[in-house]
Amino acid sequence: MSLLALSDITIRYSRLTAVRDVSFSMDEGEILFITGPNGAGKSSLLRAIAGVTPVAGGRIDLAGHEITGHAPENIARLGFSMVPEGRDVFGSLTTEENLLVGTGMHARERGWRSRAAGELEAVYATFPMLKERRHGQAGLLSGGQQQMLVIGRALMTNPRLVAIDEPSLGLAPNINDQVYERLIALRAQRQLTLLIVEQSSARAMMVGGRMILMRGGQIVLDGDARTLGNGEAIQAAYFGYEDH
Amino acid sequence: MLQILFDALSLGSLYALGALGIALIFGVMRLVNFAHGDVIAFCVFALLWPSTDAMAIVFAGQLPWYLLVPFVLLCGAGLSMLCEIVVFRRFRKANPATMMIASFALGFVIRYFLLMLFSSRPKSINLLPELSQPVEIFGARLPLLQLITIVATMLILLGLTVFLRRTRFGLEMRAAAENFSMARMLGVRANRVIMGAFALSGALAGAIALIFVAQTGTADIQMGAAIMLMAFIATVIGGLGSLAGAVLAGFLLGGASVIMQVMLPIDARPFRDAFVYGAVILVLLFRPQGLISARGTKERV
Numbered sequence: 001m002s003l004l005a006l007s008d009i010t011i012r013y014s015r016l017t018a019v020r021d022v023s024f025s026m027d028e029g030e031i032l033f034i035t036g037p038n039g040a041g042k043s044s045l046l047r048a049i050a051g052v053t054p055v056a057g058g059r060i061d062l063a064g065h066e067i068t069g070h071a072p073e074n075i076a077r078l079g080f081s082m083v084p085e086g087r088d089v090f091g092s093l094t095t096e097e098n099l100l101v102g103t104g105m106h107a108r109e110r111g112w113r114s115r116a117a118g119e120l121e122a123v124y125a126t127f128p129m130l131k132e133r134r135h136g137q138a139g140l141l142s143g144g145q146q147q148m149l150v151i152g153r154a155l156m157t158n159p160r161l162v163a164i165d166e167p168s169l170g171l172a173p174n175i176n177d178q179v180y181e182r183l184i185a186l187r188a189q190r191q192l193t194l195l196i197v198e199q200s201s202a203r204a205m206m207v208g209g210r211m212i213l214m215r216g217g218q219i220v221l222d223g224d225a226r227t228l229g230n231g232e233a234i235q236a237a238y239f240g241y242e243d244h
Numbered sequence: 245m246l247q248i249l250f251d252a253l254s255l256g257s258l259y260a261l262g263a264l265g266i267a268l269i270f271g272v273m274r275l276v277n278f279a280h281g282d283v284i285a286f287c288v289f290a291l292l293w294p295s296t297d298a299m300a301i302v303f304a305g306q307l308p309w310y311l312l313v314p315f316v317l318l319c320g321a322g323l324s325m326l327c328e329i330v331v332f333r334r335f336r337k338a339n340p341a342t343m344m345i346a347s348f349a350l351g352f353v354i355r356y357f358l359l360m361l362f363s364s365r366p367k368s369i370n371l372l373p374e375l376s377q378p379v380e381i382f383g384a385r386l387p388l389l390q391l392i393t394i395v396a397t398m399l400i401l402l403g404l405t406v407f408l409r410r411t412r413f414g415l416e417m418r419a420a421a422e423n424f425s426m427a428r429m430l431g432v433r434a435n436r437v438i439m440g441a442f443a444l445s446g447a448l449a450g451a452i453a454l455i456f457v458a459q460t461g462t463a464d465i466q467m468g469a470a471i472m473l474m475a476f477i478a479t480v481i482g483g484l485g486s487l488a489g490a491v492l493a494g495f496l497l498g499g500a501s502v503i504m505q506v507m508l509p510i511d512a513r514p515f516r517d518a519f520v521y522g523a524v525i526l527v528l529l530f531r532p533q534g535l536i537s538a539r540g541t542k543e544r545v
Contacts (some may be wrong), residue, residue, distance in 0.1 A: 050429050051459045071427045072425065073432060084429070088423055090419050090427075097419075101430045104415075220339065
C-alpha cells in the first residue's frame with residue numbers, strides 16, 4: 001500500500017484554479033521531485049497535503065488514513081512533516097526552541113522526553129553548526145543555516161514523509177549542494193520518504209529518483225528523473241510547446 | 245517625588261496588564277478583542293449579587309482574599325474562554341476587521357447583560373478596606389494598596405515570563421504567535437493554544453478588575469471601556485502583538501498621565517488626556533510599527 005495517495009485533487013483560490021484533477025501516489029522510501037515552472041501548482045499541492053490549503057475536490061490518503069480536510073496538526077501526527085517555502089523559522093525563538101516545537105505532539109506517549117533529547121542529539125550530529133548556535137536567536141542565522149534548521153525541525157517530529165518546498169530558493173549554489181548532501185545522507189540513514197518541490201529539474205536529474213513535472217495545475221510528465229532528463233520531451237513539457 | 249513615581253507605577257500597572265491581555269490574543273489570532281474591557285467589568289460585577297438597587301449587595305466580595313482572588317481570576321478566564329468557544333471560534337477564518345467588529349458586538353452583549361442585572365447606576369463597594377491604610381516608606385506616606393498593586397503586577401509579569409519561556413505550553417504559544425500555520429504543521433494544536441491565550445487574557449482581566457475596584461471603590465458598567473481604550477492604545481504603541489512592548493507602553497502611558505497631571509499648569513490639567521493622546525500621535529508618527537515591533541505580524545494564510 002502506498003504511503004501517500006492523491007486522487008483527482010483540485011485546488012481553487014476563489015475563481016483561479018491552481019491545481020486540476022491531480023493524482024499520484026508515493027511508496028515508503030521513495031524520493032519524488034515535483035518540478036515545473038512558476039504557478040504550476042506545486043506549492044499549492046504540498047500545502048493541501050499539509051492541510052493548510054483546502055481542496056475543492058478529490059481525496060488524499062496518508063499512511064492508510066483519509067486526511068482530506070483534516071487539520072494540519074492532525075496530519076502532522078500521522079507522520080507528515082513539512083518544510084515550507086521561504087523556510088519559516090520562528091525568528092524570535094532560539095535555534096533549540098525551534099527544534100523542540102514539533103516534539104510536543106508526542107507528549108502523551110511514554111518516554112517522549114528522552115526520545116526528544118535523542119532526536120535533538122541526532123539532529124545536532126547531522127548539523128553541528130546548529131549546536132554551536134543552539135541558544136542564539138534563529139532569526140539571526142544565515143539563509144543556509146536556516147534551511148538546515150527547518151530540515152532539522154522537520155526531522156524532530158520523527159516523520160515518515162518529509163515534504164520540502166523549494167529548498168534551493170535564495171541559497172548560493174555551494175550551500176545548496178551542502179543541503180542536498182545532508183538530505184541524501186539522512187534519507188539513507190533513516191529510510192525517509194522525501195517529497196521535494198523544485199522549480200528546476202536539474203537537481204532531480206542529479207540526485208535521481210522519480211520526477212513529476214507539472215504545468216498549469218496538471219501533471220504533464222511522470223517517470224524516472226534520469227531518463228526523463230535526457231530528452232526533448234522535458235523541455236517541451238516545461239515550456240509548453242507541444243506539436244510545432 | 246516618590247509619591248509621583250508610585251502613582252505612575254500603579255496606574256501604569258493597570259494599563260500594562262490590560263495591554264497584555266489584548267496583545268496575548270492578538271498574538272495568536274490577529275484579533276483585537278474589544279470585548280476585553282467588558283470582561284473586566286463582568287469580573288467587577290461578579291463580586292456583587294444581582295440587583296438594581298443603588299446599594300450594592302456584596303456577594304463574592306465578602307470572601308477572604310485567598311478565596312476572592314482565585315474566584316475573580318477564574319471568572320475572567322471562564323468568561324473569556326466562553327467568548328472564544330461561542331463566538332470567536334466561528335470567526336477563526338474571517339479577516340481581522342470582521343473579527344474586530346464581532347468583538348465590539350460581543351462587548352455590547354456583555355455590557356447590556358450587566359445593565360439588565362445591575363442597572364446603569366454606579367455602585368460603591370468597599371473591597372478589602374484594610375488595604376487603604378497608609379504605610380510610610382522613605383518618608384513618603386503611600387497607600388498600602390498602591391504597593392500591593394505594583395508588587396502584584398511585577399509578580400504577574402514575572403510569572404508570565406517564566407511560563408512563556410520555560411514551559412512547553414509557553415513555547416507552543418510563542419511559536420504560534422509568530423507563525424500560526426507553521427506551528428500547526430509541527431503538530432501544535434490550534435484550539436489548545438488559542439484557548440490558553442483566552443484563559444490567560446481573561447485571568448488578567450480579573451486581576452485588573454480587583455485592582456480597579458480596590459482603588460476606586462466603585463462598580464460601573466462603563467468602566468471597562470475606559471481602561472480598554474488606554475490598554476488598546478498601549479498595545480498599538482508597544483507594537484501590536486509584542487508582549488514586552490505592550491507592557492512597556494502601558495507603563496509609559498501611566499507615567500505620562502501622572503507626570504502631566506503634576507507638571508501641567510493648573511488651567512491645562514482638565515485637558516490632560518488631550519496632551520497624553522497628543523503624545524501618542526507623536527510616538528506613532530515617528531515609530532508607526534510601535535516601540536518594539538513584533539515579528540511575524542504578517543498575515544497568516
